[in-house]
Amino acid sequence: MSNAKSLEQLEQKQDFIRRHIGPSPAQVTDMLSALGVSSVEELIGQTVPAAIRLEQGLSIGESRTEVETLSYLKSVASKNKVFKSYIGQGYHPTHVPNVILRNVLENPGWYTAYTPYQPEIAQGRLESLLNFQTLTIDVTGLDLASASLLDEATAAAEAMALAKRVSKAKKANTFFIAQDVHTQTIDVVATRAEQFGFDVVVGPAAEAANHDIFGALFQYPSTTGEVVDVQDLIAQVQSKKAIACVAADIMSLMLLKAPGKLGADVVLGSAQRFGVPMGYGGPHAAFFATRDAYKRSLPGRIIGVSKDRLGNDALRMAMQTREQHIRREKANSNICTAQVLLANMAAFYAVYHGPDGLKTIAQRINRFASILASGLKSKGVALKHDTWFDTLTVVADNKDDVIARAIAAEVNFATNHAGEYSISVNETTTRADVTQLFDIILGEGHGLDVDALDVQISNDGVTGIPAALVRDDEILTHPNFNSYQSETEMLRYIKRLENKDLALNHSMISLGSCTMKLNATAEMIPVTWPEFAELHPFCPLEQAQGYQVMINELHDWLVDITGYDAVSLQPNSGAQGEYAGLIAIRKYHESRGEGHRNICLIPSSAHGTNPASAQMASMKVVVVGCDKHGNIDMEDLRAKAADVAENLSCIMVTYPSTHGVYEQSIKEVCDIVHQHGGQVYMDGANMNAQVGVTSPGSIGSDVSHLNLHKTFCIPHGGGGPGVGPIGVKSHLAPFMPNHSIINVAGTTEGNGAVSAAPYGSAAILPISWAYIAMMGSEGLKQATEMAIVSANYLTEKLSEHFPILYRGQNNRVAHECIVDLRPLKDASGITEMDVAKRLQDYGFHSPTMSFPVAGTLMIEPTESESKVEIDRFIEAMVSIKGEIDKIISGEWSIENNPLVFAPHTQADVLGSEWDRAYDRFYAAFPVASVAKDKFWPTVTRIDDVYGDRNLICSCPAVETYAE
Ligand SMILES: *Cc1c(COP(=O)(O)O)cnc(C)c1O
Numbered sequence: 001m002s003n004a005k006s007l008e009q010l011e012q013k014q015d016f017i018r019r020h021i022g023p024s025p026a027q028v029t030d031m032l033s034a035l036g037v038s039s040v041e042e043l044i045g046q047t048v049p050a051a052i053r054l055e056q057g058l059s060i061g062e063s064r065t066e067v068e069t070l071s072y073l074k075s076v077a078s079k080n081k082v083f084k085s086y087i088g089q090g091y092h093p094t095h096v097p098n099v100i101l102r103n104v105l106e107n108p109g110w111y112t113a114y115t116p117y118q119p120e121i122a123q124g125r126l127e128s129l130l131n132f133q134t135l136t137i138d139v140t141g142l143d144l145a146s147a148s149l150l151d152e153a154t155a156a157a158e159a160m161a162l163a164k165r166v167s168k169a170k171k172a173n174t175f176f177i178a179q180d181v182h183t184q185t186i187d188v189v190a191t192r193a194e195q196f197g198f199d200v201v202v203g204p205a206a207e208a209a210n211h212d213i214f215g216a217l218f219q220y221p222s223t224t225g226e227v228v229d230v231q232d233l234i235a236q237v238q239s240k241k242a243i244a245c246v247a248a249d250i251m252s253l254m255l256l257k258a259p260g261k262l263g264a265d266v267v268l269g270s271a272q273r274f275g276v277p278m279g280y281g282g283p284h285a286a287f288f289a290t291r292d293a294y295k296r297s298l299p300g301r302i303i304g305v306s307k308d309r310l311g312n313d314a315l316r317m318a319m320q321t322r323e324q325h326i327r328r329e330k331a332n333s334n335i336c337t338a339q340v341l342l343a344n345m346a347a348f349y350a351v352y353h354g355p356d357g358l359k360t361i362a363q364r365i366n367r368f369a370s371i372l373a374s375g376l377k378s379k380g381v382a383l384k385h386d387t388w389f390d391t392l393t394v395v396a397d398n399k400d401d402v403i404a405r406a407i408a409a410e411v412n413f414a415t416n417h418a419g420e421y422s423i424s425v426n427e428t429t430t431r432a433d434v435t436q437l438f439d440i441i442l443g444e445g446h447g448l449d450v451d452a453l454d455v456q457i458s459n460d461g462v463t464g465i466p467a468a469l470v471r472d473d474e475i476l477t478h479p480n481f482n483s484y485q486s487e488t489e490m491l492r493y494i495k496r497l498e499n500k501d502l503a504l505n506h507s508m509i510s511l512g513s514c515t516m517k518l519n520a521t522a523e524m525i526p527v528t529w530p531e532f533a534e535l536h537p538f539c540p541l542e543q544a545q546g547y548q549v550m551i552n553e554l555h556d557w558l559v560d561i562t563g564y565d566a567v568s569l570q571p572n573s574g575a576q577g578e579y580a581g582l583i584a585i586r587k588y589h590e591s592r593g594e595g596h597r598n599i600c601l602i603p604s605s606a607h608g609t610n611p612a613s614a615q616m617a618s619m620k621v622v623v624v625g626c627d628k629h630g631n632i633d634m635e636d637l638r639a640k641a642a643d644v645a646e647n648l649s650c651i652m653v654t655y656p657s658t659h660g661v662y663e664q665s666i667k668e669v670c671d672i673v674h675q676h677g678g679q680v681y682m683d684g685a686n687m688n689a690q691v692g693v694t695s696p697g698s699i700g701s702d703v704s705h706l707n708l709h710k711t712f713c714i715p716h717g718g719g720g721p722g723v724g725p726i727g728v729k730s731h732l733a734p735f736m737p738n739h740s741i742i743n744v745a746g747t748t749e750g751n752g753a754v755s756a757a758p759y760g761s762a763a764i765l766p767i768s769w770a771y772i773a774m775m776g777s778e779g780l781k782q783a784t785e786m787a788i789v790s791a792n793y794l795t796e797k798l799s800e801h802f803p804i805l806y807r808g809q810n811n812r813v814a815h816e817c818i819v820d821l822r823p824l825k826d827a828s829g830i831t832e833m834d835v836a837k838r839l840q841d842y843g844f845h846s847p848t849m850s851f852p853v854a855g856t857l858m859i860e861p862t863e864s865e866s867k868v869e870i871d872r873f874i875e876a877m878v879s880i881k882g883e884i885d886k887i888i889s890g891e892w893s894i895e896n897n898p899l900v901f902a903p904h905t906q907a908d909v910l911g912s913e914w915d916r917a918y919d920r921f922y923a924a925f926p927v928a929s930v931a932k933d934k935f936w937p938t939v940t941r942i943d944d945v946y947g948d949r950n951l952i953c954s955c956p957a958v959e960t961y962a963e
Pocket of ligand 1: 335336337513514573574575576607609610654658683685686707722724
């Protein structure tokens with residue numbers, strides 16, 4: 001009896017592993033036999049160099065069931081104490097509209113999509129991002145906006161970088177930051193400035209123009225709540241030919257004059273309080289707007305309007321030639337993964353409430369602040385400022401007593417400025433809350449009555465907003481912000497957009513290097529638990545004990561998995577991790593008196609973020625070539641390392657390489673760089689081919705970032721969020737990012753921050769935590785092995801029809817492979833773009849196109865796709881090959897064939913005219929399996945050139961709808 005029970009438990013234990021891993025045991029057997037091997041172990045032996053195989057297993061422990069995992073995590077989460085937060089400083093409680101919570105944030109149709117590189121099957125999120133840009137443009141009063149940055153503080157750092165690029169004050173090297181900018185923003189900007197070699201001056205706003213500046217940053221309203229009239233400050237800055245940047249609160253902008261209208265060159269901020277939970281610091285979207293004249297310098301992605309082949313309006317990512325993949329060391333910034341899901345939530349919040357609803361919310365917040373202010377003033381409490389939107393700062397000699405009363409009442413104020421405390425009211429604040437605030441600040445028996453105060457301030461016209469700064473223009477007049485205020489309409493709008501997008505809940509997305517694997521539902525569930533979602537990042541650590549437990553466990557697991565000694569979870573994306581890692585390297589060299597080391601070796605196969613990050617850390621990039629097998633050219637490496645030895649800072653190397661092979665020479669690569677005094681930065685984006693089998697630390701690397709949104713199951717969200725923690729060896733640990741408000745355990749005091757929040761995008765860490773817990777040591781290793789099995793199976797099958805560009809030892813690939821389309825292109829004239837678009841007709845998202853080699857497709861099936869799905873993809877590729885053959889044989893001309901007309905929309909196929917060399921049915925249903933679940937692209941092929949020549953980055957004017 002007891003035996004039977006433990007067996008049952010054992011089966012349950014394995015349950016999650018077999019759900020996460022797509023191929024069944026029978027399918028695995030078939031795949032192995034297609035590869036001519038008899039076991040997974042045999043294949044791994046042929047594939048992974050023996051010299052780097054881990055001898056010991058991971059020490060994560062046994063796999064846990066979904067039920068066990070969630071119940072344990074719930075007990076951890078319940079250690080967090082959700083106090084009422086009036087801390088403000090860029091983070092505010094908000095009501096996430098339930099229609100958005102369930103149908104966007106908790107909906108795989110939205111959260112499992114990729115960055116919209118294939119716009120014909122991404123028109124839904126592109127429209128939503130265009131709404132986000134329109135919202136940004138309207139509230140900021142500027143011409144041009146990007147589709148989200150990582151957080152307010154990094155957006156401010158990007159503003160500084162833009163200022164340096166475009167300012168005509170070419171000799172100036174100082175960036176001024178007003179002292180009443182949010183503390184964490186000053187911190188992140190100062191870190192970035194140090195890397196760029198800029199001087200930063202922090203001082204009273206009025207002193208900006210006293211310095212020799214190329215740019216300045218003001219906060220509107222200030223971190224302590226003053227509604228600063230920035231107009232004169234901006235003019236003073238501009239009189240020095242410097243760029244005026246304003247960090248603004250998005251909710252206040254519903255009532256305040258747009259900084260752009262006051263002359264600002266750049267306006268940025270966080271869109272968090274537009275319906276995105278605080279989540280202990282993130283993820284949230286930052287907005288960023290600037291003048292049209294600076295469009296080529298704008299950081300981050302921009303969505304633009306163009307036309308499709310049939311002349312219909314169609315959306316796409318604009319100016320993709322600015323993408324860092326192409327610009328590499330000339331990139332404006334290193335932003336790749338951004339915050340698309342959260343930008344979409346904020347945009348939907350604006351769509352749902354509309355301009356009137358948003359204004360009402362802002363007015364209500366402002367009214368509560370005004371009631372609070374006049375009540376306090378009537379009792380003789382000294383306020384620091386006589387203007388406010390939502391935040392009051394009290395100058396107090398009884399600060400400690402007040403804070404003690406607040407904590408006893410489970411209420412948090414901002415306390416990090418000496419001799420004062422601040423209270424930010426928010427969308428969730430009620431009348432009862434304001435009474436409680438009076439009780440806390442004044443002690444009970446104060447006799448103030450909120451209703452009476454309300455009448456009084458209304459009669460007296462008290463708002464805290466200077467008359468000159470009251471917004472008087474109309475915003476959000478576009479129909480998208482005025483048509484969906486009923487929940488029925490809103491639900492359908494969200495669904496309509498979702499239906500236009502192909503995400504992982506429809507079919508495999510085999511993007512090489514992006515690891516589009518399962519994002520299990522059980523992993524997602526904790527994200528919206530209030531115990532995780534509703535913490536302010538600067539709440540006292542005692543209130544975040546649940547987070548601390550979860551973060552520490554995740555930290556230790558990642559240490560085990562990577563073979564490093566310490567991990568920082570602060571970076572908000574892989575690219576930010578690269579930046580943080582390079583800073584650690586730089587500081588390490590400086591600490592040894594070798595601060596002159598500034599050369600970064602980067603193999604030609606590297607991802608574009610590598611050189612872009614190196615440039616952000618003021619390193620000089622020296623490119624190392626690759627041989628004809630795709631491996632680092634060791635002769636070239638030896639020569640270049642020796643050549644620059646004196647100044648060698650590091651190498652940035654991706655492993656397995658983006659060519660999809662485990663280079664045999666990787667240990668030697670590390671040795672050569674170390675011999676010349678350099679450090680090894682191993683880009684960990686491809687950790688899905690390492691976990692449990694090898695590790696960067698054991699190979700000999702010093703630092704890596706991981707992409708938790710690739711290997712560790714955080715969904716891509718249509719282009720973000722992400723988490724890019726870095727792992728380091730102990731000698732680099734003292735140089736990891738800290739934070740100026742919350743001291744991050746295990747890091748050195750005084751180290752600057754790379755993100756606004758101490759633990760970055762903390763709210764999505766439970767996803768990776770749950771994945772690791774449910775897989776356990778054994779499951780994680782199996783996942784890596786199965787990713788390798790599937791990639792090799794796919795390679796084997798496709799190689800019968802297409803050349804495979806690179807292979808490693810024994811003719812095997814790692815977790816991805818590159819299909820070379822160039823010979824077919826030469827023979828037929830069909831491009832990789834045609835193949836990518838034709839795949840859409842078959843219901844698939846294209847693999848990664850033209851990276852790392854132009855004219856190729858890089859395919860990564862991951863362990864989560866079943867053999868059935870992989871076979872369907874192979875069938876599509878083989879069928880497309882057959883179509884190309886018909887062009888080569890002359891049966892179809894190069895002008896008239898299903899590839900060049902791909903993708904086919906319903907309107908195209910069902911239109912009244914049809915003069916194609918292939919029939920209508922074949923256009924849309926080229927193989928039988930498509931009919932089961934036909935996905936219709938909603939626009940035909942998009943004209944990129946037209947879109948860039950006629951750049952429109954906000955919702956098209958209403959008239960164009962009438963056309
Ligand atoms: C995805 C990726 C990156 C960048 O990561 P982000 O999170 O998008 O910033 C860097 N290197 C490689 C090899 C990648 O695949």
